[in-house]
Amino acid sequence: xxxxxxxxLVSASLLAVAVSAQGQATLExxxxxxxxxxESLQDVSIAIAAFxxxxxxxxxITNLENLTQSVSGVxxxxxxxxxxxxxxxxxxxxxxxxxxxxxxxxxxFDEFYLTSNVMGGIGMYDISRVEVLKGPQGGLYGRNTSxxxxxxxxxRPDLDQGLNGYIQGSYGRWDRSIAEGAVGGKITDNLxxxxxxxxxxxxxxxxxxxx
Numbered sequence: 543x544x545x546x547x548x549x550x551l552v553s554a555s556l557l558a559v560a561v562s563a564q565g566q567a568t569l570e571x572x573x574x575x576x577x578x579x580x581e582s583l584q585d586v587s588i589a590i591a592a593f594x595x596x597x598x599x600x601x602x603i604t605n606l607e608n609l610t611q612s613v614s615g616v617x618x619x620x621x622x623x624x625x626x627x628x629x630x631x632x633x634x635x636x637x638x639x640x641x642x643x644x645x646x647x648x649x650x651f652d653e654f655y656l657t658s659n660v661m662g663g664i665g666m667y668d669i670s671r672v673e674v675l676k677g678p679q680g681g682l683y684g685r686n687t688s689x690x691x692x693x694x695x696x697x698r699p700d701l702d703q704g705l706n707g708y709i710q711g712s713y714g715r716w717d718r719s720i721a722e723g724a725v726g727g728k729i730t731d732n733l734x735x736x737x738x739x740x741x742x743x744x745x746x747x748x749x750x751x752x753x
Contacts, residue, residue: 572597576673576693578682589676591616595697598669602712604720604742605665606649606692613674616690631676634689646689648679652696667722668738670697699726699734717745 572583572594583592591613593603603609607627610616618627619635628635629647636645649656651664666672672694679687700706707725714720724738 572671574671574673575695576675576682591674591676593672595670598666598672603666603672604740606694609666609672609674615676616674629689629692631674631690644686646686648683648687648691650683650691650693652694665740665742666694667740668697668724668736669694671695697724697726697736697738699736701728701731701734703734704728717743719743 572592573580574583574586574590574592575581576586576588576590576592583590593601593609593612601608601612603612607618610618615632617630617635619630629645629649631647634646636643644658649661656664673692675691675693677690679691683691703726705725705727707723709721709723711719711721720740720742722738722740724736726734726736728734
């Protein structure tokens with residue numbers, strides 16, 4: 543009865559190592575540019591939450607409001623409507639019903655600054671990366687960043703890929719249907735293209751008598 547025991551322990555340990563190695567191989571490395579340079583998320587010294595393309599799809603994140611459900615210390619208030627959310631990062635937010643006032647969290651979409659809360663509910667599709675920087679970021683991003691900053695980056699054309707793309711859709715409650723897709727490819731050695739689009743339709747909570 544003593545002989546099989548060591549063999550069993552060795553087999554179990556080898557199995558554990560194999561499973562651990564397989565789990566590590568599936569991790570997605572997230573590269574960020576929050577500090578104006580390319581670096582791994584693990585090497586960034588500031589408080590940041592980052593999501594890569596695969597993770598965004600797995601979490602079904604289609605807009606910035608969905609994103610806050612996966613980021614600690616970040617909330618959105620939609621007292622003006624879901625299309626005009628107010629960002630609150632670490633308790634710092636804009637307490638003003640005027641949608642045109644500048645927010646306390648700067649939103650950047652492909653390096654372009656969104657100047658008001660009206661643009662904060664923008665839909666997200668064909669996104670390569672999202673970075674949420676927590677706390678004041680005036681040293682890197684200037685004014686209107688006392689709460690933090692949010693950076694959204696689209697998938698860029700790739701000169702190293704041939705024709706590529708995707709299409710996906712979903713249907714949910716209240717007749718909500720979402721469809722998005724993208725296509726891209728290499729045209730010449732120095733020129734590539736990327737086209738993408740999305741539609742999000744919602745029937746609302748009311749009953750339609752016509753149907």
